[in-house]
Amino acid sequence: MTKNMMHARIIAAHGRHYLASTGSEMLHCVTRGKKSDVAVGDSVNIMPTAKGQAVIESISERHSLLYRSDQYKSKLLAANVDQLFIVIATEPSFSDDLVSRALVAAEAAGIEVHLILNKIDITDQLERARQRAGFYKKLGYAVHEVSATANPEETLSILLPIIENRSTILIGQSGMGKSTIVNLLVPGADIATREISTVLNSGKHTTTFTRMYQIDDNTAVIDSPGFQEFGLYHLTEGMLERAFPEFRPCLGHCRFYNCHHLTEPGCAVLEAVAKGDISPMRHELYKQLVHESEQKVF
Numbered sequence: 419m420t421k422n423m424m425h426a427r428i429i430a431a432h433g434r435h436y437l438a439s440t441g442s443e444m445l446h447c448v449t450r451g452k453k454s455d456v457a458v459g460d461s462v463n464i465m466p467t468a469k470g471q472a473v474i475e476s477i478s479e480r481h482s483l484l485y486r487s488d489q490y491k492s493k494l495l496a497a498n499v500d501q502l503f504i505v506i507a508t509e510p511s512f513s514d515d516l517v518s519r520a521l522v523a524a525e526a527a528g529i530e531v532h533l534i535l536n537k538i539d540i541t542d543q544l545e546r547a548r549q550r551a552g553f554y555k556k557l558g559y560a561v562h563e564v565s566a567t568a569n570p571e572e573t574l575s576i577l578l579p580i581i582e583n584r585s586t587i588l589i590g591q592s593g594m595g596k597s598t599i600v601n602l603l604v605p606g607a608d609i610a611t612r613e614i615s616t617v618l619n620s621g622k623h624t625t626t627f628t629r630m631y632q633i634d635d636n637t638a639v640i641d642s643p644g645f646q647e648f649g650l651y652h653l654t655e656g657m658l659e660r661a662f663p664e665f666r667p668c669l670g671h672c673r674f675y676n677c678h679h680l681t682e683p684g685c686a687v688l689e690a691v692a693k694g695d696i697s698p699m700r701h702e703l704y705k706q707l708v709h710e711s712e713q714k715v716f
């Protein structure tokens with residue numbers, strides 16, 4: 419390694435500004451030129467330029483990369499994560515479209531997923547939320563019921579063993595209780611966030627950037643801003659069909675080897691939808707995602 423080059427982990431990203439931690443020090447980093455292909459969780463080599471500042475010189479190979487994308491570009495959510503927690507709640511009501519999109523993104527990235535159903539203390543909404551979460555359980559995803567404010571100890575006893583020795587990213591729609599859960603898992607997270615936001619000079623204390631909290635050498639939690647949309651324009655049709663676990667038994671059984679599972683006769687996926695083995699809601703999303711993948715211009 420060149421003299422002065424340091425190894426660091428990207429712990430926050432705000433636009434094209436990054437915060438890297440060497441373990442003993444935090445540095446405000448930028449990339450060379452207009453590159454913005456760095457993600458929170460990346461392991462990088464940085465070259466210090468001034469006190470507390472550095473340039474990112476290289477990114478180490480990633481074992482996973484979670485993306486979102488719109489029509490024009492893909493947006494890196496986090497690198498090197500092992501699992502995704504999708505936080506949903508009894509109240510406000512969650513969006514099945516967003517949950518399924520997050521599931522598809524995780525499947526495509528090869529990341530394990532857990533659904534965290536929060537606010538189970540709001541009992542009048544519980545049955546309905548449980549039923550809706552149960553749909554994802556039937557697809558094979560783990561669902562954990564917690565109440566971050568009413569029962570924090572139990573919430574911790576459920577979630578701590580799952581995050582131990584892993585890197586976990588939490589995502590959720592606004593108001594589901596994601597920040598409350600992060601603050602439980604990472605005592606002092608809110609203070610750390612304020613520090614990060616000062617260094618990155620974002621000028622806001624709201625959670626508008628993705629950031630990583632290292633709990634110990636092998637355990638990290640990544641918090642991301644609440645979102646209202648989850649574009650997946652970057653996924654190809656081949657990736658999409660495999661990202662729906664309930665489609666997998668059908669793959670290879672369609673009449674045409676290059677079946678798109680949209681309108682083709684003899685399509686095993688469409689037959690499964692007709693029989694009720696695949697939910698129309700999920701197949702509709704698949705169709706929408708195939709459509710999105712055709713619209714991308716990058």
Ligand SMILES: Nc1nc2c(ncn2[C@@H]2O[C@H](COP(=O)(O)OP(=O)(O)OP(=O)(O)O)[C@@H](O)[C@H]2O)c(=O)[nH]1
Pocket residue numbers: 536537538539540564565566567568569590591592593594595596597598599625643644
């Ligand atoms: N009743 C109940 N309220 C909760 C629970 N967990 C969080 N809340 C409340 O729900 C509201 C939203 O919680 P946050 O943690 O700010 O939600 P968030 O998902 O981080 O939302 P954004 O910051 O907008 O992304 C707050 O008023 C919390 O106190 C819970 O288990 N039960």
Ligand SMILES: [Zn+2]
Pocket residue numbers: 672677678679680682684685686687688
């Ligand atoms: Zn088919």
